[in-house]
Amino acid sequence: MRRDPVPLGERVTVRVPPDIAYAAVADVTRMGEWSPEVRGARVLGGPGPVRVGTRFVGLNRAAWLPWATLCTVVAARPGSCFSFRVSILGIALSQWTYRFREVPGGCEVTEEWLDLRSPVAGRLLTVVSPVVTGVVRRRERNRATMRATLAALRGALEGGG
Structure with a gap:
C-alpha cells in the first residue's frame, strides 16, 4: 500500500463570514448534522471552545x-x-483540515483529508477496514462524503442553522 502524501480536497462558497463558518465546523459535536459518515462527536475534558x-x-x-476514532485538534485559528x-x-x-477564506459575499470553505497511515498499518487497515466500515475505496468515499458534507454545511449556514 502506498500512501498518497497529497491531501484530497473539496471546497464550497458559503454566504456567511469566515468566523461563522469556522465556529460551526469547530463545534465538532455538530459534524453529524452534515456528514453522511460522521454520527457525532464527544469532546473529552469538558465543555468549552476547542483549541x-x-x-x-x-x-x-x-x-x-x-466505529469510534480518537481525534486531536492540531490547529484552531478562528476564521482561518x-x-x-x-x-x-x-x-x-x-x-482533516478545514480552511476558511473570505471571498466577496461570504467565504470559501475547503475541506481536506490527508492519509497518515504508515505502509504497515495501511496494509493491515486495507484488509480490516472494509470489513468494519463497509468502505473499500476510502479515497473515493472521502471525496463523495466531503462534497455531501460541504453542501449540507452550506445549506445549514445559509439557512440560518
Missing part, C-alpha cells in the same frame, strides 16, 4: 457497523483554519 490539544471521540458509520488528527487503537489514520 490545539483538545481531544474528542468521533462516532462514525458508513454501512453496517459503527481548523484541523485534527484521527487515530484508532493508537494507529494514526488521517488528518
